[in-house]
Amino acid sequence: MTQLATPLDELNLNRADLFEQGQAHDVFRYLREHQPVHWNREGKRNVGFWNITKYEDVMFISRNPELFISSKDIGSAYPKDESEFDPETDDRGKHLIKMDPPRHVRVRRLVNKGFTPRAVNALEPHIREITNHILDDIEHKERTDFVLDVASQLPLAVICEMMGVPRKDWPYMFQLTNKVLGAADSEYQTDVPDEIRGTPEGAQETARQGMREMRQYFAAQLADRKGERKDDLLSLLVDSEDKGETLTDDEILWFAFLLIVAGNETTRNAISGGLHVLSEHPEQRKKLQDDMSLLPSAVEEILRWVSPVMHMARVATDDVEIRGTRIKKGERVVMWYPSVNRDEDIFADPYTFNITRDPNDHLAFGIGEHFCLGAGFARLELKVMFEELFRRFPDIQVDGEPERLRSNFIGGVKHLPVKLR
Amino acid sequence: MRVFVDPDLCEGHSKCEKSAPAVFEVRDDDLSYVLLDPVPEEHREGVERAVRVCPRGAIAMTEDNE
Numbered sequence: 472m473t474q475l476a477t478p479l480d481e482l483n484l485n486r487a488d489l490f491e492q493g494q495a496h497d498v499f500r501y502l503r504e505h506q507p508v509h510w511n512r513e514g515k516r517n518v519g520f521w522n523i524t525k526y527e528d529v530m531f532i533s534r535n536p537e538l539f540i541s542s543k544d545i546g547s548a549y550p551k552d553e554s555e556f557d558p559e560t561d562d563r564g565k566h567l568i569k570m571d572p573p574r575h576v577r578v579r580r581l582v583n584k585g586f587t588p589r590a591v592n593a594l595e596p597h598i599r600e601i602t603n604h605i606l607d608d609i610e611h612k613e614r615t616d617f618v619l620d621v622a623s624q625l626p627l628a629v630i631c632e633m634m635g636v637p638r639k640d641w642p643y644m645f646q647l648t649n650k651v652l653g654a655a656d657s658e659y660q661t662d663v664p665d666e667i668r669g670t671p672e673g674a675q676e677t678a679r680q681g682m683r684e685m686r687q688y689f690a691a692q693l694a695d696r697k698g699e700r701k702d703d704l705l706s707l708l709v710d711s712e713d714k715g716e717t718l719t720d721d722e723i724l725w726f727a728f729l730l731i732v733a734g735n736e737t738t739r740n741a742i743s744g745g746l747h748v749l750s751e752h753p754e755q756r757k758k759l760q761d762d763m764s765l766l767p768s769a770v771e772e773i774l775r776w777v778s779p780v781m782h783m784a785r786v787a788t789d790d791v792e793i794r795g796t797r798i799k800k801g802e803r804v805v806m807w808y809p810s811v812n813r814d815e816d817i818f819a820d821p822y823t824f825n826i827t828r829d830p831n832d833h834l835a836f837g838i839g840e841h842f843c844l845g846a847g848f849a850r851l852e853l854k855v856m857f858e859e860l861f862r863r864f865p866d867i868q869v870d871g872e873p874e875r876l877r878s879n880f881i882g883g884v885k886h887l888p889v890k891l892r
Numbered sequence: 893m894r895v896f897v898d899p900d901l902c903e904g905h906s907k908c909e910k911s912a913p914a915v916f917e918v919r920d921d922d923l924s925y926v927l928l929d930p931v932p933e934e935h936r937e938g939v940e941r942a943v944r945v946c947p948r949g950a951i952a953m954t955e956d957n958e
Contacts, residue, residue, distance in 0.1 A: 533949075534949050580900065583903050584922070587904045832944075840901075842947040846947070
């Protein structure tokens with residue numbers, strides 16, 4: 472592509488419609504070629520930032536977590552006026568994803584033993600059982616919404632069980648997660664006044680509602696665990712201590728919030744996106760279904776292709792140069808994962824979906840200090856889901872257009888109609 | 893060259909073991925161990941790849957004259 476509809480100095484990647492309409496890859500391709508470190512103009516309320524679209528630059532930023540910190544929030548949109556933060560929902564510095572080393576290293580050690588590949592793989596039989604229960608529920612149907620009935624159900628069940636959330640409350644966790652991460656999408660702005668629905672104010676209020684309610688919910692759960700420990704992660708957090716590091720109650724509540732939200736929104740979209748991309752490439756799908764031993768490699772290609780988390784932002788703690796462009800101390804850099812995962816300098820034929828791609832060093836989980844804690848779960852859930860899905864519904868077909876989430880943060884699919892046989 | 897794994901960062905993702913199986917071994921405690929010290933030159937390519945792909949950036953290498 473030779474031209475963009477918007478001049479580069481006007482281009483604004485905070486605009487969610489760019490992603491909802493599926494134009495973002497054209498923009499990223501253009502930026503990689505013409506301005507890989509691109510200044511995104513400031514908005515009415517938000518500060519400007521640097522769009523980072525090349526693989527090696529995202530590696531550099533990710534490998535230097537003291538030079539590029541996370542505690543000044545990790546989204547692209549950041550208010551010019553600090554007073555816009557609401558004390559009750561301001562989670563900067565409160566949980567892993569928004570924490571910096573050295574504290575980040577110590578706090579992550581409190582929980583990471585439960586997330587190592589070995590610990591995760593021990594849960595495979597159980598995850599397979601959950602998957603089959605989910606598929607039992609659609610057995611009698613001809614058609615279904617794959618996102619609501621299948622893709623969202625597995626990661627939700629896994630993370631809720633792990634946290635000790637009773638089954639009756641799982642739909643509530645799903646609903647709150649949608650409010651937090653789908654806040655910009657009016658489908659989830661269910662409890663705001665009509666006059667602000669669909670506006671940035673509506674999005675902000677929806678996200679805050681989701682955060683407040685989830686914290687209230689876990690405050691009650693936490694009180695419960697303090698009375699009596701259970702075999703769950705919440706109880707483990709209460710007792711956690713490592714080299715003198717412990718968590719306050721406030722931090723435990725934020726931790727629970729992070730795990731629920733991150734654990735159920737991301738893999739959901741990798742599963743839905745995976746079925747969608749396989750359906751768009753029938754020869755690749757046939758190759759996989761003919762030889763399911765290709766699945767681990769196919770899962771990596773799905774992750775590269777879908778890149779469910781689209782960006783993470785950092786703030787420079789010193790002046791630094793990236794690809795010849797001077798970034799000043801205090802400025803934001805936004806790393807775009809869908810872009811780096813199609814970087815022509817790293818991936819041969821980046822726009823070809825190839826389930827046997829090797830090597831495939833995609834950064835869908837990020838890399839370095841903040842590498843996705845739940846990556847092992849995501850990989851296993853994807854593998855088990857496609858094994859069982861194709862075993863039981865080998866002819867499942869996408870039966871309509873996916874309805875995309877309005878967001879520049881989560882590459883989400885809200886609804887995906889499928890024909891099961 | 894000498895190779896080190898930071899046990900505070902390593903989470904047993906085993907990418908190093910796949911990149912340089914003669915150099916790294918991930919054991920039952922989910923930590924990667926360096927099997928050779930110093931590491932012979934023939935393993936350089938594998939070790940460099942391990943450093944690059946380690947998800948946590950837990951691997952460091954130094955040259956013999958450092």
